[in-house]
Amino acid sequence: MRILGVAAALMFCAGLGQAAEWRIQAVDGAAAGEGAALSLDAEGRLSGSTGCNRFSGQAEVADGILTAGPALAATKMACLGQRAAQETAIFEMLSGPVTLDADLVAGVVVLTGAGHDVTLVPAE
Template identity: 45%
Template sequence: MKRILPLFVLPALAACAPVEAPQPPATEPAAYMALGTEPGWTLEITPAQLDYHGDYGETRITAANPGARPSFNGRRYVTDRLTVDITHGECNDGMSDRLYADTVMVIADGKTVKGCGGAILAPTDLAGTSWTFVSINGVAVAADRPTSLAFEADRLSGSAGCNRFSGSWSREGAMLTAGPLMATKMACPGAGTEQENAFFALMRAPVRIEFPSDGTLVLTGPDGRTAVLRRSI
């Protein structure tokens, strides 16, 4: 004999079932950047507008964002004066070995230029790259103290704001081991010495390397110390 539950029990059982919270709709990044060379141009796409600077800044076109149309492996924006085609696929900026996620073609008042845009991809190899410091252990580096970090085949060198340093380096997966680092012995006023000491303390142990999509390099030590660098070459 089948057992029939009273009707008043069914709503109670339904109320016990887990309810999935609605997921927010996916949104585009606040700003999409693209650039090209020969002649130099830049393009910024925001939810509100397209802002194009061409011919090394001599040409400027701003148009309301018409919304993206799907295209083969990408998307397209079409306005009266600007047409922008974004195609997903690795792109080199033509000036260095820096790689971007997309190939971008812009037609501005009938003139076609090509370049790259989107996320900056991690370099295939650190050797041959150069960086400048943005912050060390969460503190912005002093603007009046030049900084650098350059990687060669098995040596690194640079300055964290005071003395020049150099040493060996090796990488295994996401971990980088440096040193021992040798440095000059110059005394520096202000924040230069403090940020240098913080960097040397960070590099005493192997650090984890990460490449966020904004093109920075983040070094993180086992104790949570960090250094954020931006690519120069």
């Protein structure tokens, strides 16, 4: 059972008051590299790791759409191969409006934007 919009936003933001923390499971259908994560807190602070570089900035979720920015700060370590492709996809996705799609049965949230899909699972 897949749901969109408000319910997806609620699942994504569950636990606000403390950070909603997610592990990036897949990027564009490929298993994500170790350490890739994303979190959003009640004050709208977005932070995470692409699996290579860390990033942070502001974001808001409204009507099932995540909007990051206006700009994200990021570390600048060199990323090679699959890690570079993964990082590019994550930053491209976060550069514009991101649709939230929750699958309550599977317990995942899929972020879709700029032609990329990022699958999140709750951090443990």
